[in-house]
Amino acid sequence: MTSTPEAPRLRAISRPLAAAPPLVDLADAGNPLLWTRGDRGCVGIGETLRLTFSGPDRFAEASDAWRAIGANAEVDDPVRMPGSGLVALGAFAFDDHSGEQSVLIVPRILVARHRDQWWITETVDLASEPASNADPADPELPAARPRGEWAGVEFAAAEGSIDAYIAGVREATRRIDAGGIEKIVLARQVRGEVPAGSDLRFPLERLADRYLDCWTFAVDGLIGASPETLVRSTSGAVSARVLAGTRARHADRPQRDAQARDELLTSTKEQHEHAFAVQSVVTALSPHVRDLRTSEEPFPLRLPNVWHLATDLGATLHEQSSAIELVGALHPTAAVAGTPKSVSIAQIAELEPFDRGLYSGAVGWIDAAGDGEWVIALRCGRLGAADPDTGARPFVATAGGGIVAGSDPEHELGETVSKLRPITEAFAR
Numbered sequence: 137m138t139s140t141p142e143a144p145r146l147r148a149i150s151r152p153l154a155a156a157p158p159l160v161d162l163a164d165a166g167n168p169l170l171w172t173r174g175d176r177g178c179v180g181i182g183e184t185l186r187l188t189f190s191g192p193d194r195f196a197e198a199s200d201a202w203r204a205i206g207a208n209a210e211v212d213d214p215v216r217m218p219g220s221g222l223v224a225l226g227a228f229a230f231d232d233h234s235g236e237q238s239v240l241i242v243p244r245i246l247v248a249r250h251r252d253q254w255w256i257t258e259t260v261d262l263a264s265e266p267a268s269n270a271d272p273a274d275p276e277l278p279a280a281r282p283r284g285e286w287a288g289v290e291f292a293a294a295e296g297s298i299d300a301y302i303a304g305v306r307e308a309t310r311r312i313d314a315g316g317i318e319k320i321v322l323a324r325q326v327r328g329e330v331p332a333g334s335d336l337r338f339p340l341e342r343l344a345d346r347y348l349d350c351w352t353f354a355v356d357g358l359i360g361a362s363p364e365t366l367v368r369s370t371s372g373a374v375s376a377r378v379l380a381g382t383r384a385r386h387a388d389r390p391q392r393d394a395q396a397r398d399e400l401l402t403s404t405k406e407q408h409e410h411a412f413a414v415q416s417v418v419t420a421l422s423p424h425v426r427d428l429r430t431s432e433e434p435f436p437l438r439l440p441n442v443w444h445l446a447t448d449l450g451a452t453l454h455e456q457s458s459a460i461e462l463v464g465a466l467h468p469t470a471a472v473a474g475t476p477k478s479v480s481i482a483q484i485a486e487l488e489p490f491d492r493g494l495y496s497g498a499v500g501w502i503d504a505a506g507d508g509e510w511v512i513a514l515r516c517g518r519l520g521a522a523d524p525d526t527g528a529r530p531f532v533a534t535a536g537g538g539i540v541a542g543s544d545p546e547h548e549l550g551e552t553v554s555k556l557r558p559i560t561e562a563f564a565r
């Protein structure tokens with residue numbers, strides 16, 4: 137269901153900038169809207185439009201709504217880059233039946249950077265701002281607000297949740313042994329509390345500085361740094377990165393670390409699981425693209441917390457599919473659901489005692505041309521509503537992994553600890 141039956145009339149004005157402060161500095165301290173990796177990305181300040189979606193058709197409805205908004209918009213964009221002009225940032229829930237809403241947010245001001253090119257976009261809703269309609273002015277770069285407090289967040293697993301996770305992994309392997317399913321991705325959660333007045337730019341800056349091969353994001357309270365590009369679609373070029381297979385890093389013991397990497401590269405089980413994950417993305421993407429190619433051998437992707445087995449895909453878009461349509465076609469991949477897809481989704485609903493919400497859904501951005509970049513919402517947590525007395529906000533982080541025949545529950549638990557590290561460390565004091 138979309139929350140706006142008729143497309144609003146938006147006006148977006150983009151202008152090049154000579155330079156700007158670091159994107160993180162410009163973000164709102166309490167409700168950041170950010171998408172960044174190295175010398176690229178964007179930050180949103182204020183909100184002109186928020187669309188919400190839910191249910192099994194959330195991607196199709198979002199794609200249609202965005203197309204209508206684009207067709208109805210006045211866009212003045214001499215910058216002409218992917219991500220200039222009218223842009224929305226968004227986050228989509230994992231499950232068709234999630235109680236959490238998927239969103240597209242058009243910020244009032246968007247400051248964006250692509251290497252040494254900077255630009256600013258201001259988007260207004262013409263219905264609610266008739267005065268500015270008469271005399272459109274160039275957008276002004278807002279000043280970065282001074283940093284506030286960061287007292288840190290400590291995380292804990294809810295009582296019984298680790299036992300429940302272990303029992304879930306055991307039951308998943310039992311069901312896999314019984315046949316009809318090869319892989320089920322199971323996750324668990326830890327919870328912390330963000331004190332009132334905390335400046336979320338502290339953890340965001342840590343994520344962005346440490347996880348250089350990841351997209352650091354903050355959209356509607358979903359905060360994290362994901363290594364897995366679901367799809368990037370810019371000017372007809374489509375790419376994706378598939379991850380499956382994980383080992384903890386041993387950054388202070390180089391030999392042990394190299395051994396972990398080699399184990400991952402030579403394990404038949406991991407290679408098999410990885411091939412499945414790649415195949416699921418190839419199958420989903422094929423109807424929309426031509427010249428689909430993959431990196432030859434899975435390569436080891438080194439992140440500060442884990443090694444992953446990775447494959448990069450590239451292709452050419454052969455029809456007018458928007459980035460959100462591609463996301464809808466790909467989601468959920470075997471990396472976050474399992475194989476076969478529909479059976480594994482049903483198993484997750486039975487075996488995980490919580491609604492995943494936006495975790496393992498998709499987070500990214502789309503522009504008026506339908507170009508965009510979306511990652512799988514991993515290595516992240518979600519802020520909840522503030523306590524009316526204390527102002528503190530709950531923050532729930534989720535991480536999981538693929539369970540296959542022979543998976544060891546303790547080992548899987550350890551893997552979730554490694555995958556939670558980006559968040560637990562970035563949010564620490």
Ligand SMILES: C=C(O[C@@H]1C=C(C(=O)O)C=C[C@H]1O)C(=O)O
Binds near residue numbers: 321381471515534
């Ligand atoms: C499910 C997660 O990660 C996914 C699962 C992986 C695995 O099972 O090896 C590896 C990378 C991700 O595709 C997570 O981080 O929560």
